Amino acid sequence: MVNKGIVPQYYVEGSHEAIIPRELFMQVQEEMVRRANLETGTGKRRTYSGKYALSHHVYCAHCGDVFRRTVWFLKGKNVPVWRCVSRLERKKSGIDCPARTLFETDLHAAVVKALNQMIEQKDCKL
Numbered sequence: 001m002v003n004k005g006i007v008p009q010y011y012v013e014g015s016h017e018a019i020i021p022r023e024l025f026m027q028v029q030e031e032m033v034r035r036a037n038l039e040t041g042t043g044k045r046r047t048y049s050g051k052y053a054l055s056h057h058v059y060c061a062h063c064g065d066v067f068r069r070t071v072w073f074l075k076g077k078n079v080p081v082w083r084c085v086s087r088l089e090r091k092k093s094g095i096d097c098p099a100r101t102l103f104e105t106d107l108h109a110a111v112v113k114a115l116n117q118m119i120e121q122k123d124c125k126l
Contacts, residue, residue: 054107060084063097069104080104
């Protein structure tokens with residue numbers, strides 16, 4: 001039964017142990033605010049999507065906007081690619097971005113190569 005103001009309501013603080021520590025709760029709240037206010041290099045606000053590991057981590061070198069994952073149908077197969085949002089939404093953005101399309105396999109290979117280089121450099125310093 002829902003109390004719609006007929007019976008008095010009380011707020012009791014510290015009556016039971018928290019499910020998660022308060023510090024962690026506050027960090028999550030800050031991250032939610034950060035994601036809600038994301039801006040790209042173009043100064044435009046974009047909706048956060050954490051569906052893919054590289055979402056909001058790949059930026060266009062030409063216009064500064066983010067890259068978005070989309071799927072092309074090539075030779076009878078669905079092929080995931082990443083494209084500049086300004087190029088995808090050319091009419092809406094008003095920007096004629098010359099950025100090329102990146103195949104997801106090439107993008108993943110570049111990330112792995114960069115991580116391996118970082119690991120090698122770390123091993124050399126030890």
